[in-house]
Amino acid sequence: MGLFVTVKLNPERCQDGCQACLDVCPVNIFKLEGGKVKVVAENEDECTFCELCLERCKNKSVEIIKNY
Amino acid sequence: MRLYEYEGKILAQKVGIPIPAGKMVDSPEAAREVARDLKGEVVIKAQILLGGRGKAGGVKFARDPEEAERLTREMLAGKIRDRKVEKVLVEKKLEIIEEMYLGITIDEIKKRMILLAGRTGGVEVEAIAQKPGAGFARFHVDPFIGVPGFRAKELAKHLGAADKGLGALSNIVSRLYGLTQKFDASVAEINPLVKTKNGSYLAADCRVEIDDDALFRQKELESFGIFPREERGREPTELERKGAEIDRVDHRGVAGRVVEFEGDTGLIIGGGGASLTVFDAILKYGGKPANYCEIGGNPTVKKVQLLTELILSKPGVKRLAVITNVLSNTRVDLVARGVIKGMLNRGIDPKKFPVVFRVPGAWEDEGFKILNKYGIKYFERAHTMDEAAKYVVEMGKS
Ligand code: SF4
Ligand code: SF4
Numbered sequence: 047m048g049l050f051v052t053v054k055l056n057p058e059r060c061q062d063g064c065q066a067c068l069d070v071c072p073v074n075i076f077k078l079e080g081g082k083v084k085v086v087a088e089n090e091d092e093c094t095f096c097e098l099c100l101e102r103c104k105n106k107s108v109e110i111i112k113n114y
Numbered sequence: 115m116r117l118y119e120y121e122g123k124i125l126a127q128k129v130g131i132p133i134p135a136g137k138m139v140d141s142p143e144a145a146r147e148v149a150r151d152l153k154g155e156v157v158i159k160a161q162i163l164l165g166g167r168g169k170a171g172g173v174k175f176a177r178d179p180e181e182a183e184r185l186t187r188e189m190l191a192g193k194i195r196d197r198k199v200e201k202v203l204v205e206k207k208l209e210i211i212e213e214m215y216l217g218i219t220i221d222e223i224k225k226r227m228i229l230l231a232g233r234t235g236g237v238e239v240e241a242i243a244q245k246p247g248a249g250f251a252r253f254h255v256d257p258f259i260g261v262p263g264f265r266a267k268e269l270a271k272h273l274g275a276a277d278k279g280l281g282a283l284s285n286i287v288s289r290l291y292g293l294t295q296k297f298d299a300s301v302a303e304i305n306p307l308v309k310t311k312n313g314s315y316l317a318a319d320c321r322v323e324i325d326d327d328a329l330f331r332q333k334e335l336e337s338f339g340i341f342p343r344e345e346r347g348r349e350p351t352e353l354e355r356k357g358a359e360i361d362r363v364d365h366r367g368v369a370g371r372v373v374e375f376e377g378d379t380g381l382i383i384g385g386g387g388a389s390l391t392v393f394d395a396i397l398k399y400g401g402k403p404a405n406y407c408e409i410g411g412n413p414t415v416k417k418v419q420l421l422t423e424l425i426l427s428k429p430g431v432k433r434l435a436v437i438t439n440v441l442s443n444t445r446v447d448l449v450a451r452g453v454i455k456g457m458l459n460r461g462i463d464p465k466k467f468p469v470v471f472r473v474p475g476a477w478e479d480e481g482f483k484i485l486n487k488y489g490i491k492y493f494e495r496a497h498t499m500d501e502a503a504k505y506v507v508e509m510g511k512s
Contacts, residue, residue, distance in 0.1 A: 049451070049454070049455060049458075050451045050484065073414070091415050091451055091455065092414055092415050092416065094445075094448070114483055114484050114487045
């Protein structure tokens with residue numbers, strides 16, 4: 047969880063690790079770890095709310111939360 | 115970018131302007147070797163990016179290699195005009211019978227390059243050239259025509275050349291102009307241009323400035339060992355060095371270019387003219403800027419955070435002003451995130467520490483929400499930078 051932004055992945059929905067979010071995110075919020083897509087905690091505050099990940103995730107697994 | 119004398123001479127040589135035999139060295143031992151190879155008396159010239167070095171002891175003559183070594187050791191150990199000397203140029207001593215001036219620069223009013231040729235060269239030529247009747251010939255160069263042969267000859271004649279010397283000197287005039295065109299130089303100056311006992315003309319000193327905006331296409335310079343650098347008139351401080359490192363953390367946006375001052379007011383500013391207005395305002399109300407810096411072009415939150423931490427780490431900084439002009443297109447919310455994270459990382463409570471924001475720009479409503487949450491005072495775009503500066507200085511006083 048970042049100070050200003052929290053990016054969450056719903057593990058139930060993100061089954062296939064298609065990496066679409068990882069590909070589109072301009073600020074490297076996502077990473078691949080053991081074949082699964084994870085959130086890079088120290089980068090969460092870089093999120094620009096571009097919503098590309100929301101648009102591209104066909105499973106509606108990504109959630110972006112403002113902490114202010 | 116101003117070049118060192120030895121670098122300028124490399125370029126002069128590339129375009130065919132005769133220069134004295136010699137070599138740049140960075141150790142006393144190497145100076146001795148060069149002096150031995152040159153045979154006879156040599157001159158040791160400190161390589162600094164300032165004029166007036168002769169008077170300051172930056173030019174010395176050595177009779178033999180041992181003396182060349184000793185003088186180089188002394189020069190490299192000391193400072194000339196407050197600059198550390200890291201390199202010296204060792205050259206064969208010339209038998210000079212005449213000293214002249216030849217220079218090209220940009221005439222900002224006529225928007226053309228101007229060639230200046232004077233019968234007197236050497237120190238303080240700038241002051242002499244201003245005086246009426248100083249004997250300086252001027253020629254504005256038409257960029258579509260360049261310097262025609264007859265013009266070069268006229269200038270050479272003005273410099274007192276005759277017979278065989280006329281051809282040699284007019285070649286130097288044309289080639290110096292050629293140098294500015296080939297290497298995008300905004301200044302190319304040979305001072306003094308000397309005539310030696312045997313009648314040849316040489317560039318005894320050479321000053322060249324390359325247009326910074328053209329450096330990207332002057333890749334050839336690197337093959338001569340001339341690399342882009344930033345010149346600020348003195349060695350960068352620790353804080354400034356760290357600022358440059360922060361800017362290199364990520365290629366996105368600018369958050370760096372720090373210049374350190376003795377002051378109590380840390381500044382996160384956009385750089386340029388508006389920032390100088392902020393300086394004036396801070397001073398007017400009794401604060402003292404602790405630094406200059408530049409943020410813009412949407413740097414990452416991390417970069418802003420690190421820059422904030424750096425500025426707040428400076429001893430004596432008791433307030434922070436985040437102020438930019440209304441034209442800023444950098445996202446306010448991202449800057450706010452970075453500044454707040456930087457403060458918190460240094461254990462500073464944004465609610466208690468004197469900090470003011472006046473950053474009109476993209477996403478400012480989001481930025482205001484963040485600032486509100488952390489109890490930070492901000493000014494909207496209807497308020498001037500001056501008001502914000504006054505507020506923060508007074509905050510830091512109580
Ligand atoms: S909204 Fe944009 S910046 Fe934020 S996580 Fe998604 S893709 Fe990355
Ligand atoms: S785009 Fe969606 S489903 Fe694909 S890896 Fe990212 S979160 Fe998982």
